[in-house]
Amino acid sequence: MHILLERVGRGDVRATWLDLSREGVPERMETLALGGLPALVEAEEAGAPGSADRPRWVWDDTRAWYPALLSAGARVERCVDLRLCHVILRGSTLTAATPLARADPGPWDAVVEPEAEAPAVHTALFDLDEPADAAVASPASVRDEFVAQEQAIASSADPRRLRLLLAAESAGALIGVELQYAGLPYSAERHDALLTGLLGPRPAYGRPAVLEGLVRELREQLEAPDLNPDSPPDLLKALQRAGILATSTRSWELRRIEHPVIDPLLRYKKLSRLLTANGWTWLDAWVHDGRFRPDYVPGGVVTGRWATRGGGALQLPRQVRGAVVADPGWKLVVADAAQLEPRVLTGLSGDEAMAAAGRGKDLYEGIVASGAVDARAQAKVAMLGAMYGATTGESGRLMPRLTRAFPRAVRLVEDAARAGERGEKVTSRLGRSSPLPGGRWGEVQSAASAADATEADERRARSLGRDWGRFTRNFVVQASAAEWALCWMAELRNRLTALAPGAAFTASPHLVYFLHDEVIVHTPEELADEVAAAVRASAEQAGRLLFGAFPVEFPVTAAIVDSYAEAK
Structure with a gap:
């Protein structure tokens, strides 16, 4: 069951119960005061976690709805963030032929800048003033957008992949709000x-x-x-x-x-x-009241990676990590996915030799053992060169050896680079696609193809083509790694909830920090070992969700510590 939430005027909200298996015909519609929404959410979320009785809430923007609900004690298990999903569906090659992707730009295409100077603070249950940037769309547009997105998914080239991506992206939106609400324990x-x-x-x-x-x-x-x-x-x-x-x-x-x-x-x-x-x-x-509360922006980068609105949470330097300390009677479980991007490349390419190199051991050591290179440092340099397009220096020298040992992995990134050089899109494992190069790129390429083109025109075109090729080369890996991380966190969030059923959010194990391939969980000390096990099991599940039975491993270290500085 989906429940659509839409603002009606300045003081009310309309909830529409929608069963997609019945052709989207509303089963029930109710208008209530905004102040009564948390009680409705709590009542609908009363079923067992993960049960089919729990709804999927549909709203325009998680950041506009969820902070106030969470502050009122109403936690949501699943949602559809229409704005985040719209961005993916508009740009994906899997939906390129759909009316949603082909439509002229509209209000749902508005860009939200990911940076701000001061921390965002949510103090009231709901801001009853009309948002200046129209962050909450009209009721009709929310319903219409949801229907358009469902139609785009159903008629896409791969609905299963897209549904997993959109579910993970929306779960990430919930997690981003929860990270700010809980805060990172900080002295x-x-x-x-x-x-x-x-x-x-x-x-x-x-x-x-x-x-x-x-x-x-x-x-x-x-x-x-x-x-x-x-x-x-x-x-x-x-x-x-x-x-x-x-x-x-x-x-x-x-x-x-x-x-x-x-x-x-x-x-x-x-x-x-x-x-x-x-x-x-x-x-x-x-930092206030013993917590650092950065404002995360899920999907803030074109690859699907997160950004922040100030605070620098994604660049917390080692010199101050000793200030991240668990509360008395609690522990931090600091988890880090080892060599995430190379392992994602392994799964993307289906390279059996590279999968074997990383099975049960350090991937770079496995590359050395395969005979592709002579030392671990060389393996790391060669892999980074393959993913980022380094063609000179030691990376360039090692690439032929890496190509002979792992041809499928290298071919995948090389194909992505060539597509970028031609001005084409590339697509991640689950369906996020790269943007097309900007206007100047097309102008330069056209000038180089003209009858009166000079050698300088051609050099400039080749240079811009190679630059964009390096971007698309890395895009397919980085975007897919971001998808793996979203699936990891979404699965971990569910497992953490199951460890302390019925407990208040911040009184039970909960995520407090995320950095691309690393998470921190704040947990009561007696549950720390179970949390560490949940972290590892969630990583395995994320690998299966993305790559099925292909034998690529995603090892995760999980350190149980009192201070973040102790984990490294």
């Missing part, structure tokens, strides 16, 4: 102590003492008394005046230079970055 006192140990005490203004000391050292060594190391042009000029042949101030280039000033300069850049991204100002803005 402001530990964070302050870590910053003080690295930077010196918090200054009233200006740079902390350690950074000021490094600035003095840099100015002395470069004989530049007015140097501002935070200004790349100023710093580059100072380096060149000192006879240092640097062409940029990027850290990777500076590391290649032998000079006494490089070590303090690199240290300054690292600590300055920490201060800017996760210093005391960040602490004041984002």
Whole structure:
């Protein structure tokens, strides 16, 4: 059963019970005050977890509906996030011939920017003001959009794959809201102590003492008394005046230079970055009441990876991970999927030799054992080169050996690259497709094909084609890895709920952090071992959902710790 939720005016909501097996004829319709919605949700969710009696809630945007429901104690098991699903169905090659994909752009195609400067805080049950960006669509558009999406799925090239993807994407939307609601357990006192140990005490203004000391050292060594190391042009000029042949101030280039000033300069850049991204100002803005609550944006990247609206949750540096600490009587279960993207490539390509290389062991060590390369570091470089399109240096040198050992895996990414170079879409395992290259790309290709094209036109076209080919080469792997991660989290969310049936959300094991191939669960100590087992079982299930019986493994490490810093 599906229950559609639609705003009616400023103070009411319309719920429509819809059974798709009966050709979408509404079984029941009810209009109620917004304040009564949590009670309705709780009543409908009263069945056993995972049972057919529980509905799938259909709404325009999970971020507009679920935070207030969750705050009121009404937790949802399943939903259809029409906006997230619309993006996938509009762009997928599997639905390219459907009316939904071929329609002119409309309100459902509005782009929501993934970045903001301050944390989002949901305080009221529902904001009764009409949203400025029309985030909640009209009742008719919600019903029409749901019907259009169902028709697009049914007439697609592979409904099963798409339904799994849309279910996983919508589950991710629920998880994103729950991550913010629960928050990552975080000690402001530990964070302050870590910053003080690295930077010196918090200054009233200006740079902390350690950074000021490094600035003095840099100015002395470069004989530049007015140097501002935070200004790349100023710093580059100072380096060149000192006879240092640097062409940029990027850290990777500076590391290649032998000079006494490089070590303090690199240290300054690292600590300055920490201060800017996760210093005391960040602490004041984002950590409250013992929790860090970032605002996640599921599907915020074209590959399906998540983004955040500020807070930098996807770049939490190692220097401050010691501030992530479990509550008394609780533990953190920190889980990391090993070599996720290479293993996803294995499943995508159906490469039996690569699957055997990773069976029961480190995949890179297995590649060495196969004789494809001589050392683990070479295996890693070769695989990254294959997935990201490196054609020079050690990656380029190793590619022929990798191709001979694992031809199907290499052929898959090479085919994706060639498709991108031709300006075509590529599609993930479950059906998310890459965007087409922008207008300038087409203009350049057309100019190179014209009768009066010059060699410069042709070089420019080849260069842009290769650039887009590198994007599509990686897209198929990264997007499929994002799908695996969504299935992993969705399955884990269900298993965590089953460990403490009937318990309040934050009183039972629950997800508190996600980073591409890593999750953290906050759990009562007595359930920690069961949570770790659930993490591993969920990874196995995610592999089966995506790749069926193909023997590719997705090993996951699950560390039971008091602090995030202890897990690595």
